[in-house]
Amino acid sequence: MNVIQRAVAIGAGAALLQALMLIAFAWPATNIAPRDLPLAVAGPQAAMVEQRLTGQNPDAFEVTTVADAAAAREAIADREVYGAIVTGNGAPQLLIATGASPAVAQQLTQIGQQMSGAPAAQIEDVVPGDPDDPRGMGFGTMALPLVMAGIAGGVLLSLLIPTATGRIVGALTFGIAGGLLSMLVTQTWLSIVPGSYLALSAVAGLVSFAVAGTVSGLATVIGRAGIGVAALTMLLIGNPFSAATSAPELLPRPWGTVGQLLPPGAAASLIRSVAFFDGAGALKPLLVLLAWAALALVLLGIGVIRDSRRTDPEPATSEAVPVAA
Structure with missing residues (x-):
């Protein structure tokens, strides 16, 4: 494939991706209606x-x-x-x-x-929203930055940190710092989410680690193609079907349910439960996020095992020494 053919293929692929993004983001919004x-x-x-x-x-x-x-x-x-x-x-x-x-x-x-x-x-x-965000617009926009930052963190770890152990440390650091900083901005400067700062920071940190860890974990196991798989899953499926601005029961079937099984949707539901309902209904989205975090650790753990095998020295072979008669 020469340069011109490659350029045409890349341009066509980008156009297809653009069309998929338009469908993913616009179709749910234009089909909002109660479903069970x-x-x-x-x-x-x-x-x-x-x-x-x-x-x-x-x-x-x-x-x-x-x-x-x-x-x-x-x-x-x-x-x-x-x-x-x-x-x-x-x-x-x-x-x-x-x-x-x-x-x-x-x-x-x-x-x-x-x-x-x-x-x-x-x-x-009975359970009002935050008075500084009466229409919930600010809350609805939180899912995308959390996901995008997680994807960016996972990509940077995959490209700049050569070892799986380093990627685990980086993802954990990103989760802790990202959770604390994101909720600090959300609750103080933006003032759009009430509730316990530490509890909400833990939720945001879990989301950040789950996304970044999954991206870097897939890249560790299957190479750079894993970055694309994880990023497209989180961005094209997880975010538009997260129901952060609506509700899972308002989205077309089965995408409302599918969205709750991915980090963006689980994050939106869990933050609502913690912020507005004193933790009621938090178990299911918490388990979903913990499952994604566990998957990230498993993938990165496979990378740690591979790295250790590469660095282990080959066992020395002993040669027979002739004994003089």
Whole structure:
């Protein structure tokens, strides 16, 4: 392949990558709609509300009937549902949780207003978002910098650090320092995420290590092609399907579920749980991030074993010495 042919191939490949990025980032945003969205109903007209919700779109909501408004608030605080409609005398009361998803809260508000038949329904934000980020735009943009920084850290470690042991040390250093610094900026200067600084720093550090470690680990095991595989997985699949600006149940199936199995989506869910819900619903995304971190350690551990084999001296061979008669 001469220079011109190589240039044409690279240009065509870059154009294909551009098209894939447009699809990955634009398609989920243009197909936002509730899909089995967990929602609670309570009160004497609960059955009627459920029938109305499921009658319009049977697959839109996963409706759970609870005893009363207190039970509905508890279900929201435990991250079992995104909101609730409580019926009784007069217009229904709508319970939302902006901290769980501003996009879902907005959709539920519209539904509550339609059901009440009034311009303003009775709305209670059980778990509000940060007052400095009422629409959640700042929170939604956190996933991309964390992922991009993790990819960059993994690439730099892969290209500049020749040993797997050094890459492990670098990834751990990046995770600790990156977690502390990113949350320092997020909670002080930007002021968009409430909650425990140390707990959130630990989450951000785990994400940073998982991404950087996976990138450098794959590069260690399969060469520089591993950088591309890891980076494209995190960037083209993980980030647009992370649901950081919406909710997994608003994304096309099965991509909402797939996104939660990758570090960006798990990170967004875990940070929400820690920041707004006192850790409720944190187990699943925490396990996902720990699994990715473990994968990174396994890949880098394989590199450590390879390095040790390369540096071990060859065993000396003893030659027979003739013995004089």
